[in-house]
Each structure stands twice: as C-alpha cells, then as structure tokens.
Amino acid sequence: MKLLELTSYLESLAPLGYQEEYDNSGLIVGDPETDITAALISLDCTEAVVDDAINKGCNLIISHHPIVFKGLKKFNNRTYIERVVIKAIRNNIAIYAIHTNLDHISGGVNAKICSKLGLSKTTILSPKKGILKKLVTFCPLKEADRVREALFQAGAGNIGNYSECSFNSEGFGTFKAGENTNAFVGDKGIQHHEPEVKLETIFPEVFEKPVLSALFRAHPYEEVAYDIYPLANSYQDIGAGMIGVLEEDMDELAFLKHVKENLKTKVIRHTALLGRRVKKVAVCGGSGSFLLNKAISEGADVFITADYKYHEFFDAESKIVIADVGHFESEQFTQELLFEIIQKKFSNFALHLTEVNTNPINYLI
Template identity: 40%
Template sequence: MKLEKIINEIEKILPTKTAEEFDNVGLLLGKTDVECNKALVCHDVTDEIIDEALNNKCQLVISYHPLIFKSLKKINYEDRIGRIITKMIENKLSLYSIHTSFDNLKNGLNFDLGKILNLQNQKKLIPKKNSLMKLTSYVPNGYLDIVLNSLYKAGAGEIGNYSNCSFSAKGEGRYLGSKESNPKFGNKEELTKTSEIFINLIFPSHRKKEIIESLINSHPYESVAYEITKIENKNPDLGLGSIGVLPISMTEKKFLEYLKNKLPVSVLRHSRFTKNKIKIVSVLAGSGAFAIDTAINNKADAFITGDLKYHDFFKSDNKILLVDAGHFETEFFIKNKLQELLKEKIPNFAFIRSKINNNPVKYF
C-alpha cells in the first residue's frame, strides 16, 4: 500500500486542519509514493523508537508528539534531533505526527483523560473559534431527503450532542436556461418557475471540500446554487481540554488521593488548598498552564494538567485547586488510544504499539 493512501485514511479521522496553528502535524519526513505495510505507534520519537521500528520492519513511525516542532537551522548528527532524522533517512523511515489534531477531536485526548477520572457530562474547555461554516442551498421538491442525507453523511448538521440538524423552508425558484443548458425541470430558453426548498446547515470548516462535493453529487440540477459563509460561533465539538463533573464531590485531600489511584503518578504538585469540595473538574493533558484562567472562568473546582511553573500556582488565588500531575502522566494512555482508533478505522493495515516507555522525566 502506498504511504499516500495511508495518510489520506489517517486524515479522514484526524484532519490536520483541526490542529492548533502553533503545531507541526502531518507527514514530517518521507515521500508519499513509497510502499508502506506496517507502522509503529509511539508517544515520542527517540533513538530507541527508531530501533524498535526497524526491528519490527516498519516503514512508518506515527508519533503523538512531533519530533520537529521549532524551525531547524541545521541537521547535525551530534544533535539528538539531527541524529534521529539522519538515521530515519538512512533507513528510509517515514514520520507522521498527530498531536493537537487528536487533542481537538470531539472525543479526543482530554475526553479520554476525563473518562479515566470518571468525569460526567464532559464538554470542551476551550471550544475552537472560527472553525464553523454555514451552507445555504435550494433543493427542488422530492429531493430534500436525498440531498440532506448526503450532506449529513459528509459531516454537516452536527451541533453538540445532536446530529442531522438543518433548517428548511418552502419557496419558489426561477431560472432561464441557455441553448447549452440541460434543465431538470422546464425547457431551454424559457423562464421556469419551480417549487424549491431553502436549506441551511452548519459544518466544520475542515469538511468544506467534502460538503461541496456531496451537495453537487446529490443535487439534481446541473448548476447548483449555494452559498457558504463563515460564522463566529464557537465549535462545541472541536477544541482543547475538557470539563466535567465527578460522580460525587470530595475533599481536596481525597481528590488528590483519587488522582494518584487513577494516574501513573506517585507525587502530585498542587496549589494551596481552597477548603472547597471538588465536584467540577477541568483537564488539559500535557502542558496546559495557558488554560488556568479559562478553568477558573468555567467555575471548575480543580484543574489537572502538567508543566506548571512556580508562578503559575499563584494564579489559583484561592479560587481553584491547581494540580500538576506531570506531562507524560496525563498523556500515558495515548499510544493505546491512537492504535485502537487507527486499527478500528483502517483495519487492513498493520499498526504496532510501541513497547517503550520514553518519559524523559525521572523521579528519585
């Protein structure tokens, strides 16, 4: 199978257009026209991961974190990143990275972290802005369900926990076909009046191409009238972080003990106790200090993330319990989830889960 085909299938599940602007996702190394029969799924790319991929005769490494994140000015074999890139090129290994294209999914990384903590009624902590569009079109009587069902299948009409959402109203359409036209109703060079139905649906902007193709392919007219507009509504299905509710409220001390039982961590760094019960919990796996204010504004009792700095803990200001559970420790399940997702959606390809735990942080 060509690598290009594998990438196309991956990006149907994890569109690169949904990733954050600061990120570097997609094919980072390799050519799309090479044969690819096996991929190693890992958390981070290290020397050990490359050896593991080669020992398993993989042609592709799929990593969660991108190996190349900031701009590279040189590729030096003495440098870790340069050494790994060189070794991959020498062994014709391709590299594809996922990162926030998975985080931002409706049921992505942070939703899974929330499930581990038994959070209920989860929603996005930071819904993505400027990621929704609205389609308007006009469908003749008798074709409404055909067109709508095609658009739903392409990803239109989903709002939160609801699918197949649309608005329609009856009206009259008019057109005058030229000599070269082939009208579905009426005759060439004659003004035609026909009963039509006005339709409105929203869709995620990264599905624009599929939505237009679906509309044109399912619509009976040879020239389909439609408009697409950007809308400013926040997208409840895309974005970073998650916020939900614990089954029962608990004291802060009990909550920290609860976290230690749920996550692979023996030590938790946290802010001063607020003396409030913990019920509403927000999470952002990995590095999430930038979302502290958002968690507070959403009335969360606790915020779980990693990589908090000294001064970040002051931001709790007796309003929220901040918990640094570790970058890797809040993402520990990512290899399993990615492999499960890829195997489910692309069953005719071999995805191997790495056996290496490459958390660079050690505790004494």
C-alpha cells in the same frame, strides 16, 4: 496497506485543520504510497524510538509529538532532531505525528485522561470558534430530500449530540435558460418559475470540500446556486481541554492521591488545598495554563494539567486547586488511545507500543 490509507483514516477522526498554527502534525517523513507492514506507537519520536522500530520490524512510527516543529535547513547529525530524521530515512521508516488535532477532538487525549480518572458527563472545556460554516443552497422541491441526505452523509448537519440538522423554507426560483444550456427544467429563452427549497445546514470548515462535492453530485441543476457563510459560533465538539464530574465527590487530598495513582505520576505539584469537596474536574493534557480562567468560570474544583510556572500558580487565587502532574504523565495514555483507535479499524495490522520511556524528566524521590 498503503500508508495513505492509515493516515487518511486518522485524519478523518482528527483532521489536520484542527491543529494549532504552531503545530506540525501529519506525515513528517515518508511517501504516502509506501506499503506499511507494521507501526510503532510512541508519545515522542527519539533516536531510541527509531531503534525500537527497527528492532520490531516497523516501517512506520506514529507519535503524538512531532519530531519537527520548525523548518530544518541542515542535516548534519548535530541535533537529535536531525539524527532522528536521518536515521528514519536511512531505514525506510515513515514518521507520522498526530498532536493538537488529537488534543482537540471530543474522543481524543483529554477524553482518555477523563476516562482514567473516572469522570463522566464530559464536555469540551474551551470550544473553538471560527471552525463552523453555514451552507445555503436552493434546489427543486422534489429533489430536496436527496440533496439534503447527500450533505448529511458528507459531514454536514451535526450540532452537539444531534445529527442531520437543517432548516428548510419553501418558495420559488426564477431563471431563463440560455441557448447553450442543458436545463433540468424549463425551456430555453423563457423565464421559468420552479418550486424550490432553501436548504440551510452547517459543517466544520475542514469538511468543505467533501460537502461541496456531495452538493454538486446530488443537485440536479446544471448551475448550482449556493452560499457559504463563516460563523462566529463555538463548535462544541472541538476545542481545548475537557471538564467532567466524579460519580461521587471526594476529599481534596483523597482526590489528588486518586490522580497520582491513576495517572501513574510520581509527583503532583499543586496549589493550597481549599477544604472543599471535589466534584467537577477540568483537565488538559500537556501545557494547559491558558485554560485556567475557563476552568474557574465553569466551576471546576480542580484543574489538572502540566508545565505550570512558579508565578502562574498564584493565579488560582483560592478559587480552584491547580494540580500539575507533569507533561509526559498527562499524555502518556495517548499511546494506548492510538493503539485502540487503529486496532478497532485495522484489526489485522501489526501494531506495537514502544518500550522506550521518552520522558526527558527524571525525579529523585
């Protein structure tokens, strides 16, 4: 299949608009119209991973972390980033990254961590703001069902676990058709009163284009009246980290051993144990110290993340146990997640998990 078909599917699940500003998710190397024969999935894209792709006959690498974060001005083989990009181009291998956009969806990286730890009743720890918009449109009473359904099919109307959400109020609209019009109702030159529905619904900003396309296709009027408003509401389905509960509470030390075993980490750096039972757990794959206060305010007993600095551990202030499991260790199951996502949609496509351990950190035990 074409590379574009696969990347479009991934971006329908984790739109690029959900990534952080500093990020560089998306197609980094390659032509979207390339025919892809096999893909290699990895957490990072290193020279060894490119070699692994060559050996396995893959012309696409899908990595969680982008190999390029900032603009490259020279390609001289001087840095590992330049060498990876050059080697990929020379061997006709595309590189695609799906990073913080995959972190931020409800079925993404953090959901996989929760699954490994046996957490249930999971929700986004810190939902994002500024993502939602409201669409208000006006359509003939008899056409409202068709317009409403088209908007829902395009991705509008989802609130939490509810779908097809809208508010509808009836009234009448007035207009006078000009000489060059082809009006759906009414006569030219005469003011017309039409029974209409004011239809209101919400949608994530990344769906604005398909939602408006659906509106214009389904709406019968030659000139469609509509308003779009930005909303300050948090979007509960998108954001950083997750929080959930254990089936049964555990002793703190027993829980940390549970984490160590299930996340396959050699070392856990943690704050002092508080002598409490562990029931509610917050997680954030990768660097998550910015979520500590949110984890505390949500009543988490333990916060599992990575990349904690020495002085940041003091911020726990005996309110929570911080458990730093390591960056690679917290995100390593992202490879498994991507394999499952792609295989479910493209069951006959050749997928491989890299055999390269890209963790740059080693431990002397």
